Amino acid sequence: MKIGLDIMGGDFAPKATVLGAIEAAKILPEGQQLVLIGDKDVALSILQENNFSAENFEFVHTTEVIGMGEHPAKAVIKKPGSSISVGFQLLKDGGIDAFSSAGNTGAMLVGSVLSVKTIEGVIRPAMSTNVPKLTGGFGILVDVGANADCKPEYLPQFGVLGSLFAESVYGMVSPRVSLLNIGEEEEKGNALCQAVYPLMKENKNFNFVGNIEGRDLFSDHADVYVTDGFTGNVALKMAESFYVISLKKQIKDEFFARFNYEQYGGSPILGINAPVVVGHGISSPEAIKNMVLLSRDMAQSGLVEKIKNAFQ
Structure with a gap:
């Protein structure tokens, strides 16, 4: 190789x-x-x-x-x-x-x-990043910047890409796929999320577990978090700041240390x-x-x- x-x-x-x-x-x-x-x-x-x-x-x-x-x-x-x-x-x-x-x-x-x-059938490639969990391990956030503006049909594909990546590269078994939203209820969210939810719910190519809110991003509610590239990039940059802030405040904490981008190397283009x-x-x-x-x-x-x- x-x-x-x-x-x-x-x-x-x-x-x-x-x-x-x-x-x-x-x-x-x-x-x-x-x-x-x-x-x-x-x-x-x-x-x-x-x-x-x-x-x-x-x-x-x-x-x-x-x-x-x-x-x-x-x-x-x-x-x-x-x-x-x-x-x-x-x-x-x-x-x-x-x-x-x-x-x-x-x-x-x-x-x-x-x-x-692009692989035939994939509408738009997406980029992912690792998100540490409080309980240990990490989840996969996708997309984090490749597609700032998304149509509803993009996001279920991001779910497939993220699920296969988590399963193939990191060995996660039947990774739980969620939609990042402003509420857990099915009808919550902006026009994009409301249109995406039923598409992801109907998709049999991944294990969909519903919406998660931003406060659950670092929990063990899911393994793959699907969102548009604009929202994902904002979340990524905010997460990166946690590590920088912990250093500036001289806070030594194992969880915050896992926000260090060096550990993950980079973002794959899926x-x-x-x-x-x-x-x-x-x-x-x-x-x-x-x-x-x-x-x-x-x-x-x-x-x-x-x-x-x-x-x-």
Whole structure:
């Protein structure tokens, strides 16, 4: 298995990404190799500084980068030599089995759809994140930003994607799928939620357990929380702030520590024809390592084939 990593993506790239690649390489077993996509000379220099052999990696050299502030679609088209574009071309051609980057999120979404494309039957790919539970473990929140504006028919598909991801990658048995809403009652919510509820209730492709409110997001009421990308992204950013606040207030608490984004590595793009993970722009080496391992786990789990089968 070959796992592609964009070493030019992220606020602290390429140093943080290469250091993260070193940590991931220490864990990967024989038969699994990292392919570093980006400036090879810089990568070799960082590896030499850290006394780590370059023989642990394959390299695909490119110096062009899509910046964080660039327009995603325009950048992907105008910069075919960028580390993100090259990574997706390798993924499309079978040169790598999974791809991850902490670079421009929009470019990663655009690149996914333009290169490996959306799985047939999936209307819109979605992004997910892990949400810690007070009782231990975590749930899956989907969508967290890929689709700010959603039609009712999108969300039941998010339920299928999230359920299969939880089941395949994390081993959850018959994960409980819920709709994030402003009340538990079936008739509650805005026009979108009211239209979505009966569609999810009728869907036999996942274990639907009804609405949950925001206050239940960190409870054990469900395993997969479905929402539109706008609401999901707001919830994600708020959850991330819990960890930052706990550090600033010098609160040492195991639960708040589990809000640290570094532990989860990144957000998978679900519903496309290959494993792709997008990392946080401020990703540290620890986050990069976990992002790489998550993309590996997605490839190992056969998640893409399972999604294809579900949408046939």
